[in-house]
Amino acid sequence: xxxxxxxxxxxxxxxxxxxxxxxxxxxxEIVGAGANQIPIAIAPxxxxxxxxxxxxxxxxxxxxxxxxxxxxxxxxxxxxxxEPEEVSYPQWSARGAEALVxxxxxxxxxxxxxxxxxxxxxxxxxxxxxxxxxASAAQLRLTAHKIADVIYEKxxxxxxxFATRITYVVKKGKRYELQVADADGFGAQTVLASNEPIISxxxxxxxxxxxxxxxxxxxxxxxxxxxxxxxxQTVANYWGSNSAxxxxxxxKRLAVTLTKDGxxxxxxxxxxxxxAPTRLTHSTAIDTEANFSPDGKSIIFTSDxxxxxxxxxxxxxxxxxxxxxxxxxxxxxxxxxxxxxxxTFIQRHGGLFSVAVQDFALGQVQVLTTGGTDESxxxxxxxxxxxxxxxxxxxxxxxxxxxxxxxxQRFTEDAGDVREPSWGPLVNK
Amino acid sequence: MxxxxxxxxxAGVLAGCxxxxxxxxxxxxxxxxxxxxxxPAATPADTGAVATPLATPTGTADPLKDPANILSKRSVxxxxxxxxxxAEFKPLVTAHARYLTQHQSAQMRIEGNADERGSRExxxxxxxxxxxAVKQMMELLGAKATQIESVSFGEEKPKAAGxxxxxxxxxRRADIKYKDKGE
Numbered sequence: 001x002x003x004x005x006x007x008x009x010x011x012x013x014x015x016x017x018x019x020x021x022x023x024x025x026x027x028x029e030i031v032g033a034g035a036n037q038i039p040i041a042i043a044p045x046x047x048x049x050x051x052x053x054x055x056x057x058x059x060x061x062x063x064x065x066x067x068x069x070x071x072x073x074x075x076x077x078x079x080x081x082x083e084p085e086e087v088s089y090p091q092w093s094a095r096g097a098e099a100l101v102x103x104x105x106x107x108x109x110x111x112x113x114x115x116x117x118x119x120x121x122x123x124x125x126x127x128x129x130x131x132x133x134x135a136s137a138a139q140l141r142l143t144a145h146k147i148a149d150v151i152y153e154k155x156x157x158x159x160x161x162f163a164t165r166i167t168y169v170v171k172k173g174k175r176y177e178l179q180v181a182d183a184d185g186f187g188a189q190t191v192l193a194s195n196e197p198i199i200s201x202x203x204x205x206x207x208x209x210x211x212x213x214x215x216x217x218x219x220x221x222x223x224x225x226x227x228x229x230x231x232x233q234t235v236a237n238y239w240g241s242n243s244a245x246x247x248x249x250x251x252k253r254l255a256v257t258l259t260k261d262g263x264x265x266x267x268x269x270x271x272x273x274x275x276a277p278t279r280l281t282h283s284t285a286i287d288t289e290a291n292f293s294p295d296g297k298s299i300i301f302t303s304d305x306x307x308x309x310x311x312x313x314x315x316x317x318x319x320x321x322x323x324x325x326x327x328x329x330x331x332x333x334x335x336x337x338x339x340x341x342x343x344t345f346i347q348r349h350g351g352l353f354s355v356a357v358q359d360f361a362l363g364q365v366q367v368l369t370t371g372g373t374d375e376s377x378x379x380x381x382x383x384x385x386x387x388x389x390x391x392x393x394x395x396x397x398x399x400x401x402x403x404x405x406x407x408x409q410r411f412t413e414d415a416g417d418v419r420e421p422s423w424g425p426l427v428n429k
Numbered sequence: 430m431x432x433x434x435x436x437x438x439x440a441g442v443l444a445g446c447x448x449x450x451x452x453x454x455x456x457x458x459x460x461x462x463x464x465x466x467x468x469p470a471a472t473p474a475d476t477g478a479v480a481t482p483l484a485t486p487t488g489t490a491d492p493l494k495d496p497a498n499i500l501s502k503r504s505v506x507x508x509x510x511x512x513x514x515x516a517e518f519k520p521l522v523t524a525h526a527r528y529l530t531q532h533q534s535a536q537m538r539i540e541g542n543a544d545e546r547g548s549r550e551x552x553x554x555x556x557x558x559x560x561x562a563v564k565q566m567m568e569l570l571g572a573k574a575t576q577i578e579s580v581s582f583g584e585e586k587p588k589a590a591g592x593x594x595x596x597x598x599x600x601r602r603a604d605i606k607y608k609d610k611g612e
Contacts, residue, residue: 197585199549218538219580220553241557241581244550257554259579262561264554286554302551309551332548346548353547375548394592420549 037070041097046104058144067407171417211245235273255290526570544597553583
């Protein structure tokens with residue numbers, strides 16, 4: 001296929017203007033806060049002022065966005081500490097800080113940067129963590145996210161997810177763009193653009209591929225696209241509709257919904273599209289929206305075999321499905337928590353759709369959002385936040401809620417309607 | 430097909446930094462391979478303009494395009510949460526089934542649709558159920574299963590853009606498209 005001249009021009013322009021102009025495609029607003037916020041001071045790193053991409057503002061924004069930290073002003077401290085021996089603990093203590101981040105940036109002869117930071121316990125007057133990173137100018141933001149991850153993990157005990165990525169679909173007029181961005185909304189890249197709808201993107205467990213449904217050939221077909229090469233493969237294009245891809249934890253198989261044998265049923269296929277599909281569910285109703293358990297032994301899915309859409313679980317070896325949800329007449333779109341102990345889903349109350357979580361052990365349901373048009377919930381890889389879509393004033397936006405319901409974030413896109421988000425895995429930790 | 434392919438763009442672009450972080454952020458990774466085996470190998474670039482020869486009167490008008498013929502009617506509407514083909518649409522479905530039995534080489538695609546409320550994937554399945562209901566009725570009337578592919582657009586291609594019952598009822602619909610007519 002030859003790309004039309006118009007699109008070639010578009011790509012070229014994008015390459016010319018992109019360096020130095022990276023801006024947030026998504027703007028994030030925080031609503032609510034954690035029960036206990038850790039007061040942390042982040043001292044500007046030595047010589048970071050000279051950088052086009054400063055480090056510490058990114059760290060501060062990451063920590064603030066989690067809702068679990070309160071940033072203590074580091075301004076006007078004389079002298080500003082860059083090394084442990086330069087820290088005057090009583091002064092930081094007086095400002096209310098319990099933790100302090102210090103560091104430096106040094107430009108190396110090869111053009112890269114040496115970035116080192118230390119996390120200091122102000123109360124105990126000891127070092128909690130310290131790392132050195134070597135990064136190119138283009139990797140400065142990622143390095144800042146990695147530092148924020150270390151701080152988050154040391155102080156909360158949970159893995160940080162600031163260095164992860166998200167995917168979502170933006171609708172601009174009649175055009176659909178599948179995009180991948182950093183977890184803070186920066187560095188958005190379009191990986192597929194089409195004049196027909198794109199839905200249901202799903203990350204491969206190693207974060208290198210996306211499976212999704214595209215309608216570009218007048219019907220829903222499942223594709224897998226490499227994010228490293230841009231190449232893609234048709235993995236499910238059977239008679240009828242093909243949709244709802246979900247990856248097995250080993251990245252070798254996909255669960256998909258096919259209608260080739262009549263009705264929407266769940267099948268397992270190889271992630272490279274080879275071989276014949278194996279049918280996993282056998283009902284005369286709708287079975288769709290499969291999601292693998294982290295151990296790969298079972299899937300949860302939406303089915304209306306009982307008369308209304310509810311969530312069920314079935315072994316990936318087949319067999320009888322077990323119903324999991326009983327409250328209300330509309331429970332859909334299940335996604336496992338990373339620890340496999342529960343799942344998030346959408347529950348309808350009256351005419352409103354809310355994000356909820358349920359644990360497998362007790363079957364207890366917790367509704368996390370006040371509800372409206374919430375859709376497509378998925379956990380952050382540390383299980384602490386749930387990313388979802390909703391509509392505000394006729395425009396699709398992304399939102400996130402902490403798994404305890406306390407912290408809420410709202411992501412808005414400048415130029416379009418955003419939907420179908422999915423939070424990518426932890427990689428290269 | 431041409432138009433669809435040209436309207437499609439795969440790009441691992443937009444980062445454009447000269448340094449080397451992840452591979453994805455390197456320059457353009459534009460796929461210039463057709464996304465499907467069925468696509469012609471080299472199609473001319475689409476410029477947005479499509480030249481169509483003027484229709485030559487043959488004396489036998491296409492009944493599928495004749496506004497006076499019931500075959501020009503292509504949409505079956507459904508009630509909320511229902512895939513029952515209502516009595517008022519049975520003559521339409523019957524006429525298309527008869528056309529298929531009389532034109533064994535004709536093939537159609539029935540596109541099911543759903544209103545926007547709730548899960549996109551579940552709505553895709555609801556639209557499929559509507560398309561399947563129309564397909565089954567045509568098969569009972571003598572059309573061959575291989576002549577009819579039922580697919581779903583779910584809530585993705587609404588006919589009416591509003592967020593009220595008037596729009597939603599427009600969108601609970603199955604549309605009949607004849608494949609060999611380029612529809």
